[in-house]
Amino acid sequence: MFLQSFRSAERPPSGHAEPALPTETVEADFQRLKTGIHRELLDSLDLSRITGLSDEELREDIRHLAEGMLRSRNRKLPAIDEDRLVDELIAESFGLGPLEPYMQDPDVTDILVNGPHEVYVERLGRLQETNTVFADEEHLLQIIQRVAARVGRRIDEHSPMVDARLADGSRVNAIIAPLALEGPVLSIRRFGHRPLQVSDLLVRGSICPEMLKLIEAAVEGRINVLISGGTGAGKTTFLNNVSRFIPAGERLVTIEDSAELKLQRKHVVKLETRPKSAEGTAEVAQRDLVRNALRMRPDRIILGEVRGSEALDMLQAMNTGHEGSLTTIHANDTRDALSRLEVMVSMAGFDLPVAVTRRYIASAITLVIHLARLKGGVRRVTRISEITALDSGEYVIQDLFGFQQTGIDDRGIARGHFYATGNRPQFARRLADIGIDLPTELFAARQLTPDSAVGPLSYTAAAEGTIALEDHI
Ligand SMILES: Nc1ncnc2c1ncn2[C@@H]1O[C@H](COP(=O)(O)OP(=O)(O)OP(=O)(O)O)[C@@H](O)[C@H]1O
Ligand SMILES: [Mg+2]
Structure with a gap:
């Protein structure tokens, strides 16, 4: 729902003073704003405290911090996009960032990312391109590194390929420069959904x-x-x-x-x-x-x-x-x-x-x-x-x-x-x-x-x- 709110912004959302931008640009702008806030957030969050927090408390903490950061940037988002921002910041900090909605969608069986600006998903046997983008290569790389780190692996130019499995059983492969020529490539085969009988x-x-x-x-x-x-x-x-x-x-x-x-x-x-x-x-x-x-x-x-x-x-x-x-x-x-x-x-x-x-x-x-x-x-x-x-x-x-x-x-x-x-x-x-x-x-x-x-x-x-x-x- 949050995604739609921001994406359907052929016209700018109310309270948004900038002129109309094509959907993709609006989305990229949102991702950039989020990445900036996310980097700042990581510095201000007390990570050692997080494990003791309930989901609700964590959400409130992040919302509170994010509001402060939006204010300091002179940005005001409509409530619905602010909700999405908080959701995605949580996903950025603990999940797969902009891909998280697809991880929650039981119909999605494959998620294929070719560099920061091209994301495809397969639903019920059909491959479709999506509007989802990452802020930049660095953003995508960060998420890949987190996935690798979770299974005790490292991905960098010396070891530019990694296979991993997510907590829900999904299979992940990532390949980055110098082997991948046009940005990091991430392929996720989902197994979290009910397997076909x-x-x-x-x-x-x-x-x-x-x-x-x-x-x-x-x-x-x-x-x-x-x-x-x-x-x-x-x-x-x-x-x-x-x-x-x-x-x-x-x-x-x-x-x-x-x-x-x-x-x-x-x-x-x-x-x-x-x-x-x-x-x-x-x-x-x-x-x-x-x-x-x-x-x-x-x-x-x-x-x-x-x-x-x-x-x-x-x-x-x-x-x-x-x-x-x-x-x-x-x-x-x-x-x-x-x-x-x-x-x-x-x-x-x-x-x-x-x-x-x-x-x-x-x-x-x-x-x-x-x-x-x-x-x-x-x-x-x-x-x-x-x-x-x-x-x-x-x-x-x-x-x-x-x-x-x-x-x-x-x-x-x-x-x-x-x-x-x-x-x-x-x-x-x-x-x-x-x-x-x-x-x-x-x-x-x-x-x-x-x-x-x-x-x-x-x-x-x-x-x-x-x-x-x-x-x-
Ligand atoms: N009979 C089917 N009808 C529709 N979709 C299917 C069918 N069998 C498998 N799929 C879907 O196709 C995708 C690939 O399935 P699966 O992993 O079994 O293929 P595979 O041949 O083993 O692939 P790989 O070559 O990557 O190992 C999965 O998302 C799965 O849910
Ligand atoms: Mg197979």
Whole structure:
């Protein structure tokens, strides 16, 4: 509300004597005024006293000080903007400054700052530019430094990149000069909001019930699954949901660069890598953690994303007693995922002949599920492939399900339908042996869903809990 009051200032707010300024200039002026007051405030606040104050008392203290500083600058703000000033000063001192309103907005999933004057947010799958600006580079840098400091890291020209996690679980990356050429860049992936559930994925048309039934059976039956997709395609979200199909009582070890997985179950050991720090503590890479995990008697290992040499250790785990392990990979399609795995295995430095690497991959990975982010921000499972064998050094792959895009609707959202290819997975026999039956009809070649463009708009139905998974399967 405060934001709107200042932003809608095409005309100056009452009591504001200056001539009309374009919205952006008014906003920049406000930010500059605030930054000046903030710097002065930091000098006058007794920081040691703050921890003992209630929110209300802190607010009153800051309001009192800010009023004095406005008076000394001969500035008078309308009450509503003064309220906003106090709010933002608190956010500046203890939060993310001008980004704080987006941190409070449950619909915002990404906040992307390209230098002090360009802030984008993603809402319900759509990226939008905002009017939010920082006073200057220094202001943005200050906020980045505070985020880094909170997790005991430093960001400066000697160490110009940092990854951190906020108290609400959001993932933050910052990169500054000399690596970032046009001002500090800050990227926040929010996880504070309610993560998407299986029913949300169904409602949004990201997957269809038939695919889900196959995946549920495969995960329960300890088939090794690789989830592939591009940046932001929904791999982690999908992994989270797929992990729920693992029967209760199994011991899971999760390994991530930045802990994002939220497995709501017991008996999960969560491990996170550690980058090399400026103070000289050694790096602990995913590879070290995968190896360590093998000594922790896990039933399954869940690797957030395979990126490098740990691919070899992960494949080894999948081949030797930890079947049913899961991971994700950045790739363009299910076949591309396998080529990328080969490259990653070669990073382990053993000079394995390609034929050996492929044998390794083909015997470890059985199911590859590819996700894509299509036009309009919708995410779809676009292909599910089974690797059945290796023949003369080439993978034998059969597709089980797919998504056929047929066009773009008038909202700019990709439309199309899911289909079954008619191939029955070879692992169905293995599953039947352990009592998990997959009906043959499930795989009969046919179009599975009507041609439609279920977009983010139908999300509310899921949020209200009107759709349950059981209704679909
Ligand atoms: N099926 C979906 N429909 C709409 N939005 C989704 C869907 N899945 C994930 N998202 C949203 O997309 C964003 C990215 O999701 P997620 O982190 O799972 O992707 P990712 O592929 O793991 O990304 P990265 O490549 O950065 O690791 C999140 O904000 C998430 O809420
Ligand atoms: Mg991810």
